[in-house]
Amino acid sequence: MNYLPQEIIRKKRDKQPLKPDEIRFFARGIASGDISDSQIAAFAMAVYFNGLSMEDRTILTLAMRDSGDVLSWNRLKESGPIVDKHSTGGVGDVVSLILGPLLAACGANVPMISGRGLGHTGGTLDKLESIPGYNAFPDNELFGKTVKEAGVAIIGQTKNLAPADKRFYATRDITATVESIDLITASILSKKLAAGLDALVMDVKVGQGAFMQTYEASKELAQSITDVATAAGTPTTALLTDMNQCLASSAGNAVEVHEALMFLKNDVRNPRLGTVVFSLGTEVLQMAGLASNNEEALAKLEDALVSGKATIAFGRMVNNLGGPVDLVEKPENYLPEASIIRPVFSDTPGIASKINTRGLGLLVVRLGGGRIQVNDAIDHSVGLSKIASLGSHVDRAVPLAVVHANSETDFEMAEAAVRKFIRVEESFSRDVVEVYERITPQPRG
Ligand code: URA
Numbered sequence: 267m268n269y270l271p272q273e274i275i276r277k278k279r280d281k282q283p284l285k286p287d288e289i290r291f292f293a294r295g296i297a298s299g300d301i302s303d304s305q306i307a308a309f310a311m312a313v314y315f316n317g318l319s320m321e322d323r324t325i326l327t328l329a330m331r332d333s334g335d336v337l338s339w340n341r342l343k344e345s346g347p348i349v350d351k352h353s354t355g356g357v358g359d360v361v362s363l364i365l366g367p368l369l370a371a372c373g374a375n376v377p378m379i380s381g382r383g384l385g386h387t388g389g390t391l392d393k394l395e396s397i398p399g400y401n402a403f404p405d406n407e408l409f410g411k412t413v414k415e416a417g418v419a420i421i422g423q424t425k426n427l428a429p430a431d432k433r434f435y436a437t438r439d440i441t442a443t444v445e446s447i448d449l450i451t452a453s454i455l456s457k458k459l460a461a462g463l464d465a466l467v468m469d470v471k472v473g474q475g476a477f478m479q480t481y482e483a484s485k486e487l488a489q490s491i492t493d494v495a496t497a498a499g500t501p502t503t504a505l506l507t508d509m510n511q512c513l514a515s516s517a518g519n520a521v522e523v524h525e526a527l528m529f530l531k532n533d534v535r536n537p538r539l540g541t542v543v544f545s546l547g548t549e550v551l552q553m554a555g556l557a558s559n560n561e562e563a564l565a566k567l568e569d570a571l572v573s574g575k576a577t578i579a580f581g582r583m584v585n586n587l588g589g590p591v592d593l594v595e596k597p598e599n600y601l602p603e604a605s606i607i608r609p610v611f612s613d614t615p616g617i618a619s620k621i622n623t624r625g626l627g628l629l630v631v632r633l634g635g636g637r638i639q640v641n642d643a644i645d646h647s648v649g650l651s652k653i654a655s656l657g658s659h660v661d662r663a664v665p666l667a668v669v670h671a672n673s674e675t676d677f678e679m680a681e682a683a684v685r686k687f688i689r690v691e692e693s694f695s696r697d698v699v700e701v702y703e704r705i706t707p708q709p710r711g
Contacts (some may be wrong), residue, residue, distance in 0.1 A: 271295060271305045278312035286325045293329035297430040303437055310434070310443035318448040320710060323490065324497045330456035331498075333430035335406070337462040339375065342414055346373045347554035351546050352458055353469040354477045354487070355387035357627035358512035358653065361469060362390045362420060363526035364543050367579035370417025371570035372547075373556050377413045377461045378420040379427065383636045383644075386627030387477065388517065391422045392636070396520035396646035398600055399588040408587070416582035428456040447483070451490040459500055465553035466495055466502040467546050472702055473510035475623025481506075481702075488705040496707040501553045504705040507542050508698075511621040511656050514539045518635045518649015520601040521670060525651070527597050530577045538655060541700040543567075549704075602647035606677050609652070609665035610684045617694040618654040618666070622687035626650065626667075629683045633669075633676055648672060650684070657694045666690075 267287055274288045292309060295301035318326065339348050351365055366376045380390035391402045402422045404412070412419035423432070431453050438444045438453075458466055470488040471477060478484040488504035495502035507513075515536045516525045528534040529543075548563035550556075557563035570576045581594040590600050630636055634645035653667045654660050666688045671677040 267291070271301050271309075275305060275308045275312055278309060278316055281316050284322060289322060289325045290329040293326060293333060293430050296330075296433050297333035306434060306437045307441040307443070310438050310441060310446070310449060313448055314443045314446045320490070320493050320497065323448050323451050323494045327452040327455045327459065327494055328498055330428050330430040330434070330452055331459045333456075334426040334428050334460065335424075336460050337377065337406070339377070339410075339413075339462055342375050342410075343464075345414075346375050346417075347464040347556065348462055349374045349376055349465045349550045349554045350378050350458060350461060350463050351467045351469060351550065352454060354471050354484075355384060356471045356509045356513055357387060357475050357623050357630075358514035358517040358522065359388065359471075360393065360514045360516075360522040360526045360539065361543055361546065363393065363523065363580070364529050364539075364576075365547055366418040366420055367530060367576040367583065368543070368547055368567055368570050369550055370579040371573075371575035372551055372566045374417065374550070374554055375413050376418040377409065378418065379423055379457055379461050380420050381423070383631070386475065386624045386631065386636075388519070388522065388627070388630070388636065390420060392644055392646070393519045393522050394420060396523050396601055397584055397589040397593060399590065400584060401588040404587060412583055412586040416586055417579050418583050419587065420583065421587075423457055427460050431456045447487050447490050450487060451494050455491060455495050455498065459495065459498055463500050465550055466500050467549040467553070468492065468502060468504035469542070469546055470504050470506050470705075471509040472506045473508050473623070475509035475512075475627060485703065485705065489708065492705050492707045493710075497710070502707065503549050503553065505542075505545055505549065506702040506705065507545075508700055508702065509623055511623055512626060512653050513542060515653055515655075516649060516651040517626060517630050517653065518633075518651075518670060519644065519646040520603070521649040521651045524597055524601055527577075527580075527594060530571065530580055531574075531594070532571055538698075538700055545701050604647040604670035604672050606671045606674070607668060608677060609668045610681045611662055611665050612660045612685070612688075612690045614690060615659070615661035616690040616692055618656055618658050618660055618688050619691040619694040620689040621656060625683065625687040626653070629680055629687070632683075633671055633680060645672060648676075650680075654688055656696075656698050660690055
């Protein structure tokens with residue numbers, strides 16, 4: 267059935283209900299090009315102001331998912347459930363590089379579609395591309411082979427995955443309509459559900475360095491995603507996790523890959539990062555039927571780590587996708603290093619009491635570790651490591667952070683920024699939280 271796009275837009279503008287087929291028609295038209303850019307923009311603005319019901323969000327999500335390839339893993343399913351985790355993005359958010367291999371080592375298959383850095387937040391693909399030879403855009407055959415052999419493959423959104431979302435998002439980005447929870451839900455889930463998942467956990471960030479501006483907005487997004495994904499047939503829960511400080515001890519590309527490897531090899535574990543990784547992991551293992559309670563899930567994850575199985579999964583993934591066979595053993599031979607690696611100290615000893623996480627994320631971008639224009643090349647070697655955490659002591663021996671820069675000018679800029687963005691006081695009495703709340707799907711009434 268053919269509809270008039272302008273009539274669908276008018277109905278949404280006037281708060282009239284849309285028919286499921288009208289939503290499907292519009293999504294199909296976005297992908298095929300039959301709907302114009304201005305019609306997409308007008309529809310997005312109408313939804314921004316008037317919203318979509320949960321039912322309509324689900325129909326839009328599925329229609330956008332079905333606008334391209336939907337992967338099916340029939341044979342692989344016999345070896346274990348197909349699972350994934352998705353984050354709304356943060357600074358030092360290296361969870362995917364650790365949790366993907368951990369879940370694989372626990373018996374799951376993890377075909378993870380990840381993104382690039384956006385604004386002040388880092389991107390998993392950019393981090394993985396610090397590894398020489400890593401192919402983040404394999405064809406479907408190599409993607410499937412890697413998931414089969416390593417249990418995990420972390421790659422980018424290929425041309426044929428949810429193409430309606432690609433065009434819709436590009437238009438929203440330039441028409442002030444990104445900040446619609448209804449459309450963010452459909453956008454994120456159309457890509458995630460195209461990977462043919464049995465279970466998904468969402469990590470929705472909260473706080474100063476988060477994508478959503480308030481706790482309430484993060485919670486609303488988490489609820490929307492869990493409800494829509496579950497209604498679309500993929501059991502999903504969400505955790506609201508903290509972004510009032512960097513999650514890992516480092517922020518950048520190669521520095522975060524290095525930290526992920528240290529974690530996986532059980533050499534150095536930032537406890538904050540560990541709590542978030544293990545909390546998300548327990549959600550997935552239980553939803554996927556690989557553990558029957560929290561304790562069992564935690565024990566499985568810990569075993570996957572200390573036994574070295576997760577490290578093996580990571581190494582196999584990297585090697586299958588074109589990276590060095592001995593990256594895990596000898597990361598220093600491969601990960602690029604900046605020419606200046608130098609600590610920044612506080613002028614006065616004290617406690618790190620307030621962190622401008624967004625500012626630190628943007629600092630990494632200014633050092634060259636993120637993009638200013640979409641097609642900019644990035645410098646994988648730069649960033650920050652040993653970033654002080656809230657409540658930790660700093661002095662002339664314990665730095666605020668170690669800067670990785672490729673010129674003296676950049677180092678001086680970063681030194682001043684680190685001093686400004688990490689406030690040091692005599693005392694600190696607030697509780698530091700990693701996971702605020704667990705969100706589960708609400709039955710529809
Ligand atoms: N990330 C997405 O993939 N889509 C959005 O709409 C916002 C963030």
